[in-house]
Amino acid sequence: MAALSSMEKKLAEYKCNTNEVIKLKLVRFPEDIDDDSTTFGPEFSHQLFGDDEVAFGYKGLQILLYYSAGNLSTMFRVHYSSKVDDKFDGVQADDVESKIREIIPPGFCQGTDDFVSLLEKEVNFKPFGPIIHTYTVYNEEAGEEITYQIHKADLTCPGFREYHERLQTFLMWFIETASYIDVDDDRWDFFLVFEKYNKDGTTLFATVGYMTVYNYYVYPDKTRPRVSQMLVLPPFQGEGHGAQLLETVHRYYVSSPNILDVTAEDPSENFVRLRDFVLAKLCQDLPCFSTEKLLEGFSQEMVTEAQQKLKINKQHARRVYEILRLRATDMSDPEKSRAYRLEVKKRLVGPYKKNQREMAKMRQCLKPEELTNQMNQIDLKTQHDQLEESYQELVSEYRRTVERLAQA
Numbered sequence: 090m091a092a093l094s095s096m097e098k099k100l101a102e103y104k105c106n107t108n109e110v111i112k113l114k115l116v117r118f119p120e121d122i123d124d125d126s127t128t129f130g131p132e133f134s135h136q137l138f139g140d141d142e143v144a145f146g147y148k149g150l151q152i153l154l155y156y157s158a159g160n161l162s163t164m165f166r167v168h169y170s171s172k173v174d175d176k177f178d179g180v181q182a183d184d185v186e187s188k189i190r191e192i193i194p195p196g197f198c199q200g201t202d203d204f205v206s207l208l209e210k211e212v213n214f215k216p217f218g219p220i221i222h223t224y225t226v227y228n229e230e231a232g233e234e235i236t237y238q239i240h241k242a243d244l245t246c247p248g249f250r251e252y253h254e255r256l257q258t259f260l261m262w263f264i265e266t267a268s269y270i271d272v273d274d275d276r277w278d279f280f281l282v283f284e285k286y287n288k289d290g291t292t293l294f295a296t297v298g299y300m301t302v303y304n305y306y307v308y309p310d311k312t313r314p315r316v317s318q319m320l321v322l323p324p325f326q327g328e329g330h331g332a333q334l335l336e337t338v339h340r341y342y343v344s345s346p347n348i349l350d351v352t353a354e355d356p357s358e359n360f361v362r363l364r365d366f367v368l369a370k371l372c373q374d375l376p377c378f379s380t381e382k383l384l385e386g387f388s389q390e391m392v393t394e395a396q397q398k399l400k401i402n403k404q405h406a407r408r409v410y411e412i413l414r415l416r417a418t419d420m421s422d423p424e425k426s427r428a429y430r431l432e433v434k435k436r437l438v439g440p441y442k443k444n445q446r447e448m449a450k451m452r453q454c455l456k457p458e459e460l461t462n463q464m465n466q467i468d469l470k471t472q473h474d475q476l477e478e479s480y481q482e483l484v485s486e487y488r489r490t491v492e493r494l495a496q497a
């Protein structure tokens with residue numbers, strides 16, 4: 090028994106958390122290579138290393154995936170101080186190198202010298218496709234305004250296919266259910282964000298983030314673009330690039346008469362929060378979202394105006410209405426706050442009512458002895474509590490958006 094536990098202990102020494110040992114880096118200057126402060130790790134690695142996000146068989150494991158800042162030319166290396174051998178009774182080390190090779194395209198280098206040579210070629214890297222938006226952000230560290238450009242790219246841009254193959258490798262580490270897309274389907278639109286920076290007096294471009302959008306066909310002659318993947322690379326997150334990108338994409342589609350509205354595939358919480366802010370910011374200037382109109386209730390006029398002028402989907406227009414109405418409501422006034430609560434709960438109650446109808450149908454099929462009054466009461470009480478909880482959660486999400494609107 091004691092021998093087994095010492096073996097277990099030994100095995101544990103050779104296990105490591107893959108989110109901690111994968112080291113990602115976006116490199117502009119050769120000195121960044123050895124600068125730990127520019128390294129970042131994945132948020133997820135379960136798609137490659139299983140739900141435990143563990144690699145077995147190594148001590149001191151480090152998986153380096155370094156990318157040049159613009160073109161994303163890649164250096165991939167695996168380091169470790171020791172690896173399990175036969176004394177572990179045939180328990181083999183995970184083949185971490187093969188796992189990574191499955192998701193990164195060929196053509197990467199493995200040596201630092203080769204990588205430094207690739208960095209020198211960054212001067213030739215130019216963003217793909219036409220610029221559709223330019224903006225600046227003041228950078229406190231640099232003490233200056235930095236310029237960013239959003240481009241719309243497609244597969245006809247030379248080198249874009251290979252660049253996209255490298256770019257999408259980041260999805261595995263930052264989107265929980267990421268998968269690669271079939272770029273040969275010409276219904277994909279690609280939007281890319283780049284930062285302009287200076288190196289030895291020359292302007293270079295660094296990749297900041299991107300979005301892929303699939304143009305779904307809607308009978309008989311319309312299109313509904315659906316945001317599929319959106320990623321702002323971690324060193325750039327929380328600086329407003331996500332908001333700039335989403336707003337630019339909406340504005341881009343506004344001029345196309347055949348576009349119905351923009352939707353999203355399986356949106357994450359972060360994305361919904363971002364979208365709430367962007368759409369509320371856009372709608373707050375529309376006449377039918379004026380304070381006066383907001384207090385009169387949700388209207389078809391709002392749906393039509395948001396869709397026609399900004400390509401906003403009906404359900405999203407409803408959320409925007411609730412956010413902007415919250416902002417316009419004096420919640421310290423019991424009457425006004427009650428009116429707001431009832432208005433939101435009226436919408437939230439929809440699925441509960443459906444649930445109740447289904448329960449009623451089910452009861453008709455049950456024998457009287459299977460039904461108890463108590464059961465009915467529990468159902469109603471639980472549903473009431475759940476409704477209140479959903480309302481409170483929603484209002485606190487909305488308050489965050491209202492706060493961000495105030496700072497914008």
Ligand SMILES: CC(C)(COP(=O)(O)OP(=O)(O)OC[C@H]1O[C@@H](n2cnc3c(N)ncnc32)[C@H](O)[C@@H]1OP(=O)(O)O)[C@@H](O)C(=O)NCCC(=O)NCCS
Nearest residue numbers: 263318319320321326327328329330331332357359360493
């Ligand atoms: C979700 C995602 C796209 C957002 O991009 P982003 O560039 O970080 O978005 P923004 O900077 O516009 O907003 C993010 C936050 O930064 C804050 N922020 C923006 N500019 C800021 C500034 N100058 N100062 C302080 N905070 C700021 C925003 O208020 C927002 O805060 P919140 O999350 O509390 O609401 C990005 O985080 C990401 O790629 N995540 C991983 C992948 C993912 O989840 N994708 C979405 C689903 S596919």
